[in-house]
Amino acid sequence: xxxxxxxxxxxxxxxxxxxxxxxxxxxxxxxxxxxxxxxxxxxxxxxxxxxxxxxxxxxxxxxxxxxxxxxxxxxxxxxxxxxxxxxxxxxxxxxxxxxxxxxxxxxxxxxxxxxxxxxxxxxxxxxxxxxxxxxxxxxxxxxxxxxxxxxxxxxxxxxxxxxxxxxxxxxxxxxxxxxxxxxxxxxxxxxxxxxxxxxxxxxxxxxxxxxxxxxxxxxxxxxxxxxxxxxxxxxxxxxxxxxxxxxxxxxxxxxxxxxxxxxxxxxxxxxxxxxxxxxxxxxx
Amino acid sequence: xxxxxxxxxxxxxxxxxxxxxxxxxxxxxxxxxxxxxxxxxxxxxxxxxxxxxxxxxxxxxxxxxxxxxxxxxxxxxxxxxxxxxxxxxxxxxxxxxxxxxxxxxxxxxxxxxxxxxxxxxxxxxxxxxxxxxxxxxxxxxxxxxxxxxxxxxxxxxxxxxxxxxxxxxxxxxxxxxxxxxx
Numbered sequence: 001x002x003x004x005x006x007x008x009x010x011x012x013x014x015x016x017x018x019x020x021x022x023x024x025x026x027x028x029x030x031x032x033x034x035x036x037x038x039x040x041x042x043x044x045x046x047x048x049x050x051x052x053x054x055x056x057x058x059x060x061x062x063x064x065x066x067x068x069x070x071x072x073x074x075x076x077x078x079x080x081x082x083x084x085x086x087x088x089x090x091x092x093x094x095x096x097x098x099x100x101x102x103x104x105x106x107x108x109x110x111x112x113x114x115x116x117x118x119x120x121x122x123x124x125x126x127x128x129x130x131x132x133x134x135x136x137x138x139x140x141x142x143x144x145x146x147x148x149x150x151x152x153x154x155x156x157x158x159x160x161x162x163x164x165x166x167x168x169x170x171x172x173x174x175x176x177x178x179x180x181x182x183x184x185x186x187x188x189x190x191x192x193x194x195x196x197x198x199x200x201x202x203x204x205x206x207x208x209x210x211x212x213x214x215x216x217x218x219x220x221x222x223x224x225x226x227x228x229x230x231x232x233x234x235x236x237x238x239x240x241x242x243x244x245x246x247x248x249x250x251x252x253x254x255x256x257x258x259x260x261x262x263x264x265x266x267x268x269x270x271x272x273x274x275x276x277x278x279x280x281x282x283x284x
Numbered sequence: 285x286x287x288x289x290x291x292x293x294x295x296x297x298x299x300x301x302x303x304x305x306x307x308x309x310x311x312x313x314x315x316x317x318x319x320x321x322x323x324x325x326x327x328x329x330x331x332x333x334x335x336x337x338x339x340x341x342x343x344x345x346x347x348x349x350x351x352x353x354x355x356x357x358x359x360x361x362x363x364x365x366x367x368x369x370x371x372x373x374x375x376x377x378x379x380x381x382x383x384x385x386x387x388x389x390x391x392x393x394x395x396x397x398x399x400x401x402x403x404x405x406x407x408x409x410x411x412x413x414x415x416x417x418x419x420x421x422x423x424x425x426x427x428x429x430x431x432x433x434x435x436x437x438x439x440x441x442x443x444x445x446x447x448x449x450x451x452x453x454x455x456x457x458x459x460x461x462x463x464x465x466x
Contacts, residue, residue, distance in 0.1 A: 013366075036352045039353060
């Protein structure tokens with residue numbers, strides 16, 4: 001009895017397997033047969049009804065999945081955005097540095113730097129954190145031939161002078177430092193004075209002790225005077241005709257009373273990356 | 285399992301409901317970029333409750349119906365699901381289902397078997413698709429879904445076929461002795 005049952009089972013199983021292979025062989029590579037068309041015709045309306053009835057549940061599940069997926073996507077995009085932002089900033093910095101180097105090169109080629117000076121390009125590596133001292137640190141020092149009192153320029157004009165030096169670094173006191181004083185002259189004309197910095201205002205200089213006999217107008221350019229005293233055998237720290245700034249306020253009353261005018265330096269002192277240090281030359 | 289016309293009708297309804305639910309719902313939702321497949325789990329449940337012949341026959345029917353509705357080459361899904369149902373039935377005939385974890389674990393294992401076998405059949409039929417990591421991932425996630433879906437599917441099928449199940453009849457007789465005298 002049991003064996004008969006087993007034989008019958010095996011026969012049914014074999015029949016089903018053979019039927020599957022037969023169906024596969026008969027229908028593989030063919031378009032829909034009569035059986036499929038018939039079943040589809042019978043179950044089509046049922047499927048349609050089930051499809052409509054289950055749509056809300058389907059939408060709910062898909063919404064949950066999409067929400068989780070969107071969250072992951074959001075995190076990924078945020079990461080990508082941060083990377084791209086870093087790259088963009090790096091590119092912007094490179095462009096800015098390139099621009100400054102080009103300006104320095106243009107200044108050298110323009111002939112503004114007098115002969116006898118050897119310019120050394122240095123990168124700004126530090127800046128004074130207080131408003132009381134307008135100084136920057138550069139990455140070149142005495143080992144590169146830099147000495148105290150060397151004039152420092154950028155592509156836009158005079159920046160300051162080297163005030164102290166180590167083997168690998170140098171401190172540059174900017175012309176906007178309150179302790180700084182540069183003998184200057186006005187062009188056009190030949191009025192002379194001393195350009196001085198003011199505490200906490202890197203955008204303004206004062207041209208002091210001007211000759212009141214000569215009038216100065218707004219927009220006049222101020223350059224270094226570069227004087228030389230034959231009697232004392234003394235030279236100015238700065239070579240002549242380096243651009244310093246432009247006169248912004250020059251009321252006649254102020255010129256007569258306090259003998260000073262205000263000017264804006266050509267160099268943006270808050271945005272210094274590369275500087276040219278003029279080594280060699282004569283010093284007072 | 286005692287097959288009566290009423291039980292046969294219930295089996296037909298279970299198979300139809302399962303196939304429609306799969307095609308209209310589970311195949312069209314995605315969780316973790318994978319659609320669950322309840323058909324192997326359904327066939328496993330039927331095999332576990334009805335034995336190897338019931339499992340094989342329902343597996344064949346489910347596969348045939350799916351292939352007809354999807355207008356796919358007939359026989360491929362039938363072959364895979366009849367083997368799946370047969371294996372589940374063989375397990376039932378040789379071992380006792382002592383733990384409630386057996387049905388979901390078997391659903392998971394045999395879903396993996398079914399998806400792998402189906403992939404093998406497709407490759408044998410000449411479907412030129414590269415077997416990528418994504419295919420393997422899909423199989424694993426589908427099997428994991430089968431574990432969780434196996435619990436309600438097994439319970440539902442068992443509830444629907446309860447009058448036909450010999451063991452459940454015996455249990456009912458033991459728990460309600462007065463009914464026997466009535």
